[in-house]
């Protein structure tokens with residue numbers, strides 16, 4: 001997925017990767033589904049609180065972010081998958 005004029009995938013720029021650190025709570029998710037059902041859009045919405053309508057076919061990317069859940073910092077890793085079901 002790219003925005004016009006951007007040479008890098010949009011998600012890789014503004015969203016900081018989780019830095020390696022002491023072991024803590026970790027959540028690993030994989031988003032599965034048929035092609036074009038909105039898997040990437042769902043992940044973008046979760047990570048950026050925005051809906052981005054300009055997409056390129058997804059090849060499967062892993063996104064990581066620190067989020068606060070019930071007062072605890074949790075490393076969330078989300079695997080986007082290319083639709084093939």
Ligand SMILES: Nc1nc2c(ncn2[C@@H]2O[C@H](COP(=O)(O)OP(=O)(O)OP(=O)(O)O)[C@@H](O)[C@H]2O)c(=O)[nH]1
Nearest residue numbers: 034035036037038039040041053055057058082083
């Ligand atoms: N209107 C609208 N369009 C959406 C929504 N979610 C996704 N789309 C559009 O549907 C198309 C496919 O969305 P993607 O998020 O790329 O779907 P995907 O499942 O990741 O697709 P693949 O990676 O090809 O499997 C894109 O053009 C999106 O803009 C939504 O909630 N509303």
